[in-house]
Amino acid sequence: MAQKSLLITGCSSGIGYDAAKGMAGRGWRVFATCRDPADCARLEADGLESFPLDHTDPDTIRAALAEATSRTGGTLDAIFANGAFGLPGALEDLPTDALRAIFETNFFGVHELVRQTIPVMRTQGHGRIVLNSSVLGFTTIRWRGAYASTKFALEGYGDTLRLEMADANIDTVLIEPGPITSMIRAKSRPHFEAWVDWRASPRRAQYEASLLKRLYDNTTKPDAFELPPAAVTRKLAHAFESPRPRARYLVTTPTYAAAILKRLLPTRLADRILARS
Template sequence: MRPETVLITGCSSGIGRATAEAFLDDGWTVYATARDTDDLDALADRENCVVDELDVTDDSDVRNVVNRMLRNDDRIDCLVNNAGYAQFGPTEELPVDAVADQFAVNVYGPHRLTRAVLPHMREAGEGTVVNVSSVAGRVSMPGGGAYSGSKFALEAMTDALRWEVEGHGIDAVLVEPGPVETQFTDRANEESDRTERTGAYEWFWSMFEDTEAVGGGGTGAVEPERVATTIVDAANLTDPPARMPVGRLAELLVKSRYLPDSVVDLAIRFARKRLA
């Protein structure tokens, strides 16, 4: 039998690259994609790995990659929507175009890829869509409205998708990492330059300067390989759970959403006063 095939977005580093390697180690044929194929040199020499250029906001890129998979392997067994980034900043200070770009990648990108692969999965009567979300898709914090909003939207879309495709033998799974040891905060810091600082939210920016506060590492962070293992498990399980948190901190943060809002508000006020 030919190996199963997986299409993974955002493989230039971190979770995406680790996921590509984990699928290859598990015997899959991997289509590893990124906006710049130069970032995929480490994967290009691996057997059963095809690297391709893919900007998740570009319809033609999506169409070309999916057609190449079908032409070469005639099957798409799993889609991993991993490409994404975080746009942090207080709501007042975020330009509308920055929020639009956040949703273009984190929400419309997965939607575009999912629409492209579902007809082929339905025809085969099986398949798995894994959407890489975050604990920020369950819990929103100050300065994270745009990022959490995109992940909340991804979670809602995946819940709907799970019920829609169940009768076609297709699974839809959310993987929810907490802090991960990646270059996540490097991109977040770059994107923060787009904000229009008013001087009214310096307590937030003081918190933001501590990169551990925005989930880019530190205590409780997990290695990207651990997230990758969870993604491969989701693809291999016959009946995967709807949500798969990764890391003890992720599990605790997800549970915090069941606390009364008044308790969460009290904790945020305390943190704000300490940073003011």
């Protein structure tokens, strides 16, 4: 049987990198894309096939898909839209352009990738689209409004796409990780610094007591129930390889707990619990 092919975005570290290595280890031909060409060179040196893809640049998406399909003879069995970044801060302190910027990467770029991929999958008669959502795609906590908004949007997008593409034999799957060991906190700092004027905020004392410590303290202990990226890769393997994949895959205990809270508790009671997070 021909080797199956998979394109993954956001592979420079964390979930994307582990997914690329893990799925390649399972026999898939993996195209591990990154925004920065220097990261692509590093992945190539690590034995992966890699080339640039930036969610905010449709031309790089087009070029990456062309490169992948040229190497496979015109097919692409699956994609994992993983590229995203965090932008912590209180919603009242976020300029509208800050939300536009995070949606450009975390949501609009995913849509562009999906739209450009679907014609390939339609032509070959099958495909699998896996979207990396989050526990923050169906519940939220303070300071995470921008990121949660993009993931809530991705959840609705994925659910709709699953319905619309069923008649084309193209499956859509949502992955919903909770706390996973990664560089997302460190990589969110430049975005926070670019957009959030916390010193002028009426919440300045709260920033100093809470968010700043978490954001900049490199000695902070891992989150409770935090798992390594391999926990996501294990769920991805099922999502890609099962004849009948689930609509969504929850990863980590906090994600399961949040799903139960969302289902069983009145909103105000759930709010009181989440406010302690």
